[in-house]
Amino acid sequence: MTTLAADREIEHLMTLHPKGFDLSLDRITRLLERLGNPQDRLPPVIHIAGTNGKGSCAAFSRALLEAAGHLVHVHTSPHLVNWHERYRLAAEGGGRLVDDHVFAEAIARVAKANRGEKITVFEILTAVTFILFSEHPAEAAMIEVGLGGRFDATNVIARPAATVITPVSMDHEAYLGDRVELIAAEKAGIMKRGCPVVIGAQESETALEVLIETAERLDCPTVVYGQDFLAFEENGRMVYQDEDGLMDLPLPRLPGRHQFANAAAAIAAVKAAGFEIGHRAAERAMTNVAWPGRMQKLSQGRLVDLAPKGAEIWLDGGHNPGAGVVIAEALAEQEEKNPRPLILISGMINTKDQSGYFSAFKGLARHVYTVPVSKSDAGVPNDELALRATEAGLSAEPVSSVANALMLLRDGWDGPAPRILIGGSLYFAGAVLDENGTPPT
Structure with missing residues (x-):
């Protein structure tokens, strides 16, 4: 179009x-x-x-x-x-x-x-x-x-x-x-x-x-x-x-x-x-029913191809503490059905409660990669976002992009194929769908 x-x-x-x-x-x-x-x-x-x-x-x-x-x-x-x-x-x-x-x-x-x-x-x-x-x-x-x-x-x-x-x-x-x-x-x-x-x-x-x-x-x-x-x-x-x-x-x-x-x-x-x-x-x-960017499972695309083999990738634009809770609950349900290590790749904007969002994943997520939000002037710098995730009790590190996070994960991964949640902002979710080559239709 x-x-x-x-x-x-x-x-x-x-x-x-x-x-x-x-x-x-x-x-x-x-x-x-x-x-x-x-x-x-x-x-x-x-x-x-x-x-x-x-x-x-x-x-x-x-x-x-x-x-x-x-x-x-x-x-x-x-x-x-x-x-x-x-x-x-x-x-x-x-x-x-x-x-x-x-x-x-x-x-x-x-x-x-x-x-x-x-x-x-x-x-x-x-x-x-x-x-x-x-x-x-x-x-x-x-x-x-x-x-x-x-x-x-x-x-x-x-x-x-x-x-x-x-x-x-x-x-x-x-x-x-x-x-x-x-x-x-x-x-x-x-x-x-x-x-x-x-x-x-x-x-x-x-x-x-x-x-x-x-x-x-x-x-x-x-x-x-x-x-x-x-x-x-x-x-x-x-x-x-x-x-x-x-x-x-x-x-x-x-x-x-x-x-x-x-x-x-x-x-x-x-x-x-x-x-x-x-x-x-x-x-x-x-x-x-379909609603892109909300617990959307990504099964193909340019970014998906960079992930560890067999990884399960979810995308969700939820960006506040309330959304964090329901997303974490949805992932906990997935964990009950099919246990996998959970990794977060997160980008957020500065008008949101970042620590409140991350706190929902304490005890559930093994690690967080924080990345910049390219589609918003209000994006939180990735190093600052990593601090917010750490304050919420998560292991976190800043990286330059979603692609880099996925490649780092792929190159260093040893164990069962992970479950990956990419999210934290609708702007971020949109950028990911665009980069993956799978925009909403």
């Missing part, structure tokens, strides 16, 4: 507008009015916020609806390799990433309507979402929040078919607050009066209370994981349960026990949005 036209448009925008976030709805509202308010002409929207699991929930929701024969748009962020990944447009047989010329034309149209006024690039690209999704037919749209919720640019959808809040934990404290209840309140800001709400699995009782109180105050029909619906493993299958009964389903294709809760939230969301999902469609969805 040629990306030059859209990339040129975005690069030009980057020179005109500040990087980063400027949380407010004034600019996006003004811009959308000039564009004729395309956000009011969308198919039924499932709007998804949360700290971890948003993308997985969107992926499961898309898989469920497409398995039931529906045409579905999906907006997620950030992208891993190409900007186009943020926009999956509905198509017969399954959604497709937006064509480059369609994407570039929409960006140019939105930029022209903005008239050079102060705005963030994310806001322009969010307006592009609404343009694309309003002008291409579909029966549903999944829209993932970029940051927070209350003041996120996506939060101009007046009447979502369903609102989903996935697990809330500490992240982006500089923007959202330094206590989990403050972060939960920001996420809850996407709830709209009287519109259905699905509250996913929450580790924090405080966060759960904030979410439920907000939904009650807004008179939202609400279902809560663990109270109104849940999912669990039984006899090598995933069982989903709600007030309608049980569904006995295959284990989700996305590995890790945490994906049961994400799958359950998606099933609850599509039902809350008014769609009927039969047992056969749900079965197909569990086996077909």
Whole structure:
């Protein structure tokens, strides 16, 4: 896929507008009015916020609806390799990433309507979402929040078919607050009066209370994981349960026990949005769901070829302590099924709690190679990241690249073929997929 036209448009925008976030709805509202308010002409929207699991929930929701024969748009962020990944447009047989010329034309149209006024690039690209999704037919749209919720640019959808809040934990404290209840309140800001709400699995009782109180105050029909619906493993299958009964389903294709809760939230969301999902469609969805860069098994590619023979390689962009815990749990499950020494190759950015992330792997990982993050100006130097891993109780050393880490491992390895986790940042995960020659499609 040629990306030059859209990339040129975005690069030009980057020179005109500040990087980063400027949380407010004034600019996006003004811009959308000039564009004729395309956000009011969308198919039924499932709007998804949360700290971890948003993308997985969107992926499961898309898989469920497409398995039931529906045409579905999906907006997620950030992208891993190409900007186009943020926009999956509905198509017969399954959604497709937006064509480059369609994407570039929409960006140019939105930029022209903005008239050079102060705005963030994310806001322009969010307006592009609404343009694309309003002008291409579909029966549903999944829209993932970029940051927070209350003041996120996506939060101009007046009447979502369903609102989903996935697990809330500490992240982006500089923007959202330094206590989990403050972060939960920001996420809850996407709830709209009287519109259905699905509250996913929450580790924090405080966060759960904030979410439920907000939904009650807004008179939202609400279902809560663990109270109104849940999912669990039984006899090598995933069982989903709600007030309608049980569904006995295959284990989700996305590995890790945490994906049961994400799958359950998606099933609850599509039902809350008014769609009927039969047992056969749900079965197909569990086996077909795909979400690159999240416990993605790499089986081929340029980097894979450098690893020790027989190595099992996983890629995950999780980047905060909450994500570290669920990734470590998923790897511990793999260890129970098939014991192998675990090696981490990690790159992180400086806005994240690096020691908190690494602490989840204490007692599980044998060694950590820390590498620079080439795709972000905020990457933590590899020597500094090695110190953070050491502070968390891990054996660590800095190396110059993923390729060097894999070759060092291959040349010095003596023992059972290792299990390797490459991760710590979505920017890093994207760079790895790009270098490996396996970008998302």
